[in-house]
Amino acid sequence: MFDAITRTLRRLGSRTVNTLWRMGVATRFFGLTLLHSGTAFRRPQLILKEIFSTGVLSLIIIVVSGLFVGMVLGLQGYQTLQTYGSEEALGILVALSLVRELGPVVAALLFASRAGSAITAEIGLMKATEQLAAMEMMAVDPVARVVAPKFWGAVISMPLLAAMFSAMGIFGGYLVGVVLIGVDEGSFWSQMQAAVDVREDVMNGVIKSVVFGVAVTIIALFEGYDAPPTAEGVSRATTRTVVTSSLAILALDFVLTAIMFRGV
Amino acid sequence: MVLKGINLSARQGQVIAIMGSSGCGKTTLLKLISGALKPTQGVLRVAGEDLVGLDQAGVYRLRRRLGMLFQFGALFTDMTVFDNVAFPLREHTDLPPDMVRDMVLLKLEAVGLRGAAELYPSELSGGMARRVALARSVALDPGLILYDEPFAGLDPIALGVIGDLIRRLTDTLGLTSLVVTHDVQESLKIVDYVYFISEGVIVAEGRPDELRASEIPYVHQFVHGEAEGPVSYHYPAPSYQADLGMGHV
Numbered sequence: 067m068f069d070a071i072t073r074t075l076r077r078l079g080s081r082t083v084n085t086l087w088r089m090g091v092a093t094r095f096f097g098l099t100l101l102h103s104g105t106a107f108r109r110p111q112l113i114l115k116e117i118f119s120t121g122v123l124s125l126i127i128i129v130v131s132g133l134f135v136g137m138v139l140g141l142q143g144y145q146t147l148q149t150y151g152s153e154e155a156l157g158i159l160v161a162l163s164l165v166r167e168l169g170p171v172v173a174a175l176l177f178a179s180r181a182g183s184a185i186t187a188e189i190g191l192m193k194a195t196e197q198l199a200a201m202e203m204m205a206v207d208p209v210a211r212v213v214a215p216k217f218w219g220a221v222i223s224m225p226l227l228a229a230m231f232s233a234m235g236i237f238g239g240y241l242v243g244v245v246l247i248g249v250d251e252g253s254f255w256s257q258m259q260a261a262v263d264v265r266e267d268v269m270n271g272v273i274k275s276v277v278f279g280v281a282v283t284i285i286a287l288f289e290g291y292d293a294p295p296t297a298e299g300v301s302r303a304t305t306r307t308v309v310t311s312s313l314a315i316l317a318l319d320f321v322l323t324a325i326m327f328r329g330v
Numbered sequence: 331m332v333l334k335g336i337n338l339s340a341r342q343g344q345v346i347a348i349m350g351s352s353g354c355g356k357t358t359l360l361k362l363i364s365g366a367l368k369p370t371q372g373v374l375r376v377a378g379e380d381l382v383g384l385d386q387a388g389v390y391r392l393r394r395r396l397g398m399l400f401q402f403g404a405l406f407t408d409m410t411v412f413d414n415v416a417f418p419l420r421e422h423t424d425l426p427p428d429m430v431r432d433m434v435l436l437k438l439e440a441v442g443l444r445g446a447a448e449l450y451p452s453e454l455s456g457g458m459a460r461r462v463a464l465a466r467s468v469a470l471d472p473g474l475i476l477y478d479e480p481f482a483g484l485d486p487i488a489l490g491v492i493g494d495l496i497r498r499l500t501d502t503l504g505l506t507s508l509v510v511t512h513d514v515q516e517s518l519k520i521v522d523y524v525y526f527i528s529e530g531v532i533v534a535e536g537r538p539d540e541l542r543a544s545e546i547p548y549v550h551q552f553v554h555g556e557a558e559g560p561v562s563y564h565y566p567a568p569s570y571q572a573d574l575g576m577g578h579v
Contacts, residue, residue, distance in 0.1 A: 192407075200404035200463075203364060204418045205393040211421070 092288045099217050099287065102210035106218050112211075116219025120181040124227055127180055128173055132231035135172060136238025139163060143239070144247055153249050157258030160239030161232075165262060165271045166327075169232035171319050174278035176231075177224055178311040182286035185216055186307040189290025190300035213291065217283050224279025225272050232271070270326045277318055282311040336532055338525055342473070345500050345507040347517045349552065350527035356510040359527070360476050363508070364398060365389035377473055394422060397467030397475040401482055403459040405451040411438070411462050412447040418469045437465040441495060457488025464495060474506045475499075481513040489513075493520045514553050518542065526552065 106113055143159040189212065192198050198208045236258075243249045262268065286307045293303035336359065340346045348356055361367040362374060365381055374381040377395055384392065405414050415434045419425060425433070438444040441461040451459055460480065467475055480492055497520040500507045511517045518524070518538040526534040526541070526549055534541065534549045541549055551559030567573070 195402070195407070196400045196404035197406055199366075200398070200400055200406075202366075203393060203396070203398040203400075204421065205390040206418075206421045207390075 088292075091292070092284070095288050095291065096284050098209055099214050099284070102207060103214045103218065105207075105210040106215040112215035113218045113222070116216050117223050120177075120185070120216070120220045121223030121226060124177060124180045124223070125230070127176055128227045128231050129234050131172065131176055132169075132234030133238040135168060135231075136160060136164065136235030136240075137242045138238075139168075139235065140239040140242030140247075144243055144249065153243075154253035154257055156239065156243045156249050157254040157256075158261040160243070161236055161258045161262050162267060164232040164235040164239075165267050167319070167323070169235065170228045170271050170274040170278055171315060173228040173231040174224065174275065174282060174315045175312055177220075177227060177279070178282045178286070178315065179308050181220060181223070182282045182307050182311050183304045185220065185283070185286040186290040186293070186304045187300060189213070189216075189287060190293035190295075190303050193291065193293065194295035194297075194300060213287050217287060220283040220286075221276070221279045224282070225275040228271065228275035228278075270322075273326075274319065274322050277322060278315050281314045281318060285311045285314060336527070336530075338532065340474075340506050340508060342506050343500065343504055344522045345497060345509060345520055347509045347511060347521040347524045348527060349512060349514065349517070349524060351512065351552070355527055355530045357478065360398075360478055360508075360510055363476060364396060365392060394470060395473050397470070397472040399460065399463055399467050399475065399477045399480055401479045402456070403451070403463035405454075405459055405463055405466070407451050409450075410447065411443065411449050411451070411454070414451070414462060415466045415469055418466065422470060433469070437469055438462075440468075440499070441465045442491075455488070457484050457491060460484070460488075460492055461495065464492075464499070468499060468503065468505075471503065472505065474508065477507065477509040477511070479511055479513075480509060481511055481516050489516050493517070496520060514555070518553075 139160045140156065143156050144153055147153045147155055147159065189198075192212065198212070201208045201211060240254065244251045244254050289303040289307045289310070290300075293299045338348075338359075348359060350356055358367065362369055362381075363376055365376075365384065369382060372382075376392060379388075379392055381389075381392070405411075406417065409417070412434055415437055416430050419430050419433060423430075435444055435447070438447055441464055443458060443461055443465070446454065446458065446462070451462070454462065477496065480496065481489055484492065493516050496507055496509065499505070509517055509521065518541070521538060523537060524535065524541050525532050528548055534544060534546050536544070542553060544550060544553070548560045550556075557563050
């Protein structure tokens with residue numbers, strides 16, 4: 067009995083220490099990435115290449131998902147608003163839900179599984195095939211040459227993708243609400259315009275997507291860089307990237323929403 | 331501690347082989363020479379610089395004069411052969427693109443792969459990938475090249491080609507080559523001097539012909555590839571009979 071308790075306590079303690087230790091290493095890695103960003107900014111084509119692979123290549127999934135989420139919002143919103151006779155407010159509902167919450171959050175979740183997993187797998191495999199070691203042997207710092215450009219490329223892509231998601235969602239809501247169901251077009255757009263505030267709603271959404279972008283990217287980069295150089299290690303790291311960054315996005319979203327919309 | 335009391339020196343223009351069975355500390359030695367690990371004690375001089383007191387910037391400065399061929403080439407898979415060889419030039423020099431092009435083609439011609447410049451590493455055979463990696467490691471004209479198992483996993487023709495290239499590049503470019511290997515037959519053909527390492531110490535050294543005739547049991551076993559000798563075939567274990575439960579020992 068006593069033995070079982072000590073064993074459990076010991077396991078709990080070692081897990082806590084390990085988790086804290088990993089978080090410390092990840093934080094150090096984040097600092098190192100920022101510190102070694104000079105090369106990336108001196109050679110913008112390195113960042114551009116990453117914007118292409120994380121941003122442009124994620125466009126299809128973002129655009130299609132955004133459209134469908136907006137269409138569903140249009141359908142569901144109309145059903146509810148109609149019972150109160152205020153279906154003209156559909157524009158507000160669709161726009162505010164997307165710009166404040168769904169745009170940044172769902173885009174970030176998609177980004178984590180599309181681009182985050184790719185980043186982890188690529189860096190993990192570069193490590194496993196000694197490409198990072200070879201770079202270091204050529205006196206080129208892999209953090210400056212590989213990690214930092216990926217970081218900035220993804221951090222720049224993320225808010226743009228979230229904006230694209232929201233825009234497509236609003237268009238989807240318009241398609242269902244106005245074109246399909248027949249909500250008055252004028253009030254759909256004018257009410258939306260009147261109710262959505264640039265600073266309160268749009269900017270807060272942008273801030274959220276930047277924060278999510280940083281969180282997802284640094285988790286993906288760290289998991290890849292820290293992965294054991296084996297097939298199993300890389301596969302586990304990729305899974306961990308998607309799980310950890312999804313949880314981080316949702317937790318951060320709660321915190322950010324609590325701070326941003328206190329007075330609303 | 332993996333290595334204890336290794337005393338080893340290499341002169342310019344020589345191909346030196348470091349041999350020993352797997353896990354004897356060969357890779358550790360390469361890591362020490364390239365500055366990836368620091369020795370706990372002793373003197374380590376590479377190209378006249380003392381590595382023990384060097385900081386990270388110093389290590390990087392030294393590595394620019396050092397080439398390394400990894401076991402499987404370690405080419406960057408997202409770049410063409412041309413870009414792989416151009417990588418060190420683009421990272422460390424401000425040469426204009428047409429000069430980079432000339433230098434890359436020169437290096438690729440030296441390893442016979444100028445025609446493969448636009449291929450990706452995934453389209454190359456094992457031997458070709460290693461030749462490209464060799465071209466990449468001599469791109470900045472280093473004074474010393476380290477080879478980590480350059481002969482591992484190659485067919486006999488590629489084996490001969492790589493061995494020949496190591497010898498030829500060393501002679502024509504006047505550099506020093508340090509080959510870590512366990513391929514006895516291939517390396518004895520091309521090297522000038524051999525060090526045998528076992529359990530962290532040098533057990534024998536000499537010219538290839540001296541080692542072929544050596545009567546030292548470990549060297550004899552290694553050179554002639556015998557299963558039994560000082561290095562036992564069996565991993566240390568309790569007696570077989572005891573393990574099977576037959577009688578007491």
